[in-house]
Amino acid sequence: xxxxxxxxxxxxxxxxxxxxxxxxxxxxxxxxxxxxxxxxxxxxxxxxxxxxxxxxxxxxxxxxxx
Numbered sequence: 001x002x003x004x005x006x007x008x009x010x011x012x013x014x015x016x017x018x019x020x021x022x023x024x025x026x027x028x029x030x031x032x033x034x035x036x037x038x039x040x041x042x043x044x045x046x047x048x049x050x051x052x053x054x055x056x057x058x059x060x061x062x063x064x065x066x
Contacts, residue, residue, distance in 0.1 A: 001048050008043035012036050 006025035011034035013020050022031070025045050031037040 002050070003046045004049050006045040006047055007031070007039040009034065009037045010040055011038070 004027060006027060008025055009022040009031045011020055011022070011031070012018070014035065021040060022034075025043065
């Protein structure tokens with residue numbers, strides 16, 4: 001079974017320059033959109049790849065009407 005690592009991340013807000021924490025768990029690829037993103041220790045979540053549905057904002061699922 002393949003597991004995917006999801007973490008919460010710390011990153012610098014490009015507009016304010018303040019350090020922020022992600023409100024959701026993200027993969028390293030997803031966190032790549034934030035400059036200087038670093039993992040927050042103790043937030044690792046291992047999820048089976050085939051059992052996880054992406055629920056991040058903007059994701060449309062087949063059961064949702066258009």
